[in-house]
Amino acid sequence: MGNAIDGLISGLDTTTLINNLMTVEARPQTILKASVATSQKLITALQGLNSQVAALATLATTASKPAATDLYAATSSSTSVTTTVSAGAGAGQIDVVVGALAKTQVGVSAAMTEWATTPAVLTVLVNGVSTEISLTSSSLEDVVTAVNAAGAGVTATRVASGLNASGDAQYRLQFTATGSGLAGGFSIYQGTKAEVAANTAPDLLAQTGAAITTAAKDASITLWAGTLASQTITSSTNTFANLLQGVAITVSAESTTPVTIKVTRDDAAISSLASGLVSSLNGIFALVSTQTVVTNSTNASGAAVMSPGVFTGDSGVRDVSQKLLNAASAPINGHSPSEYGISITKTGTMEFDPAKFATALAADPTTVKAAVQEIATRVAAAAVAVSDKYTGALTNQITGQQSSVKDMSTRISAWDISLATRRSTLQATYTALEVSLAALKAQSTWLTAQVAAIPTTTTSAG
Incomplete structure (x- = not known):
């Protein structure tokens, strides 16, 4: 504790006294430190939310493209012929006879x-x-x-x-x-x-x-075998690309009977796309809800304590949730998304009904796919406006909080210097007090000794 002299003369606990005074002096800095801790917790939570919204923006942007819902699946009547579907596929069917497999010389x-x-x-x-x-x-x-x-x-x-x-x-x-x-x-x-x-x-x-x-040999398949339109196609590999538009087949065994390749709309994949969009939205709503809830507890004395969530009262975060919810639930050409199994719940989240979606898709695939694209387009726009790394609302809020923390950290550092100076001053003051008291005590001792040394005279009566 520097050059403090604990109670050598005065009997005072100088160290404790200085520490108590410094605690009072440091109260503004303590408040600043608490504010920094609170802001850093908020920044971390905002960054987590921003990451989820950015992921939603990517997902929704992909889902908004026409190709995202233009999904088809292919099946084969034989395990020796497998299929691969890519963009641009359409419904169709064809029979093939595998005449030969490719061979490498x-x-x-x-x-x-x-x-x-x-x-x-x-x-x-x-x-x-x-x-x-x-x-x-x-x-x-x-x-x-x-x-x-x-x-x-x-x-x-x-x-x-x-x-x-x-x-x-x-x-x-x-x-x-x-x-x-x-x-x-x-x-x-x-x-x-x-x-x-x-x-x-x-x-x-x-x-x-x-x-x-x-010997080197090409693979070959025959289309429309046994008819006047019979045609043989060859490939240097066992894969025939774009046999049907957007559909490739790979053969692994020769056949004498036709193998049927059938391509149909992949309703399960389209439903999964819509469901994934709703799940991503609900993940964001759940995060906001969890970080907003106020928890009740008791302290060591048994008194009730209410602890607000990091997002409690944050209008910016509340605005993010509302914009995303509006984008997902607003009508499409006068029709509610709930008609397609995508609805808003009483608790302010989204709900996906796979059975209702499947029924609507089977009845009117064009309208339902267009509805999914429209919802995805609106959600993507809202999510980008929130999470854009340059202009996003959440990004700007995070940047503002980080700037505030930087400013408070600078002030805390300045307080460190000021408090160190103040502690040195107090230590010097109490040290000087002890030295002065020591000098006074020494003087008192000397004077007492001098008085004691004065001779005593006795007068006798005559």
């Missing part, structure tokens, strides 16, 4: 112990494109490395193939196309591009002991 060389030193060049021909690969050694491992690094559309693997007549280990080189179907088919020649063009380079896979173990 694989070939193996004749058995060898090492690569012939000459010619030390390979030329790979894939779909009309030739790639020349220079070999740096006769090591089969180096040959594999060179082929795999060339990016020629073929990969190589060394495979053990027993011993030759001399007892030396032999290997075959297996070459595999990187692309399936006829487009990935390849030839490998021992020689340069010029030698290949001149037909003087031997075909590596046509040599004695070599073979193409799997």
Whole structure:
């Protein structure tokens, strides 16, 4: 406690006295600190609310697009044909017969112990494109490395193939196309591009002991099989893109009977979209409600204590809830959203009735999908106005609170300096008091000693 001298002369508890005085002196700073803590709690709550509203804005913006409700699902009558639906799909049906599956070409060389030193060049021909690969050694491992690094559309693997007549280990080189179907088919020649063009380079896979173990082949399906309109379609992979608009199929087995592909409107996905929008809104309303409620409790003395929520009395937050609620519940072309299963409850939240929505969607899909888009559009506009990172109402409120906290923190720091100075002054004052009292006591002791030292005289009667 600095240079304070606790009650050496006066008997005063100087430290406690100074601390009590400083508590009184620091009361304005204590109030500021409490205000900072309250503001920081509010900022945290506002940031959480703003994040949820921003997420709602993103969800609603997506849901407001026509494609968001233009949803379709595809089914197949066979597990060997699977479907994938993308944007732009529409209702439809078609039968397919799977004639063949795509195959990736694989070939193996004749058995060898090492690569012939000459010619030390390979030329790979894939779909009309030739790639020349220079070999740096006769090591089969180096040959594999060179082929795999060339990016020629073929990969190589060394495979053990027993011993030759001399007892030396032999290997075959297996070459595999990187692309399936006829487009990935390849030839490998021992020689340069010029030698290949001149037909003087031997075909590596046509040599004695070599073979193409799997020939490249396209997948094929037949539409309208057995009719005059019968048509065969091929694909280098087992996937046929946009067989129907926005619908791709992938085949995994050949078939002799037609497989039916059927595309219908995906009412479940549209319902899920509307339900998700309502759930996101209710999540925001629940957050505001939880942070607004006043809780009752008792203190250590048993007295009743009412603790307001962080949003209690906050008109800005209340305005956010109201704007979102209005956007979601306002009529659409004279019709209440409740006609489509989207309604407002007595407690000020939204409710989604899946059965009512499904019935309305089945009866008039165009109107119901348009209603969902309109609600989403209005909610998105309201949410963006609230949460925009530059101009949003909540964003501005957060910024204002942060500025206020910064100002109060500056004032608190100034108080720290002022209080430190005040404590030093009090310590110096009480120290000086003890020193003065000590000096007075010493003087009193001296005077007492002087008086005691004066001789006493006695007068006798004559």
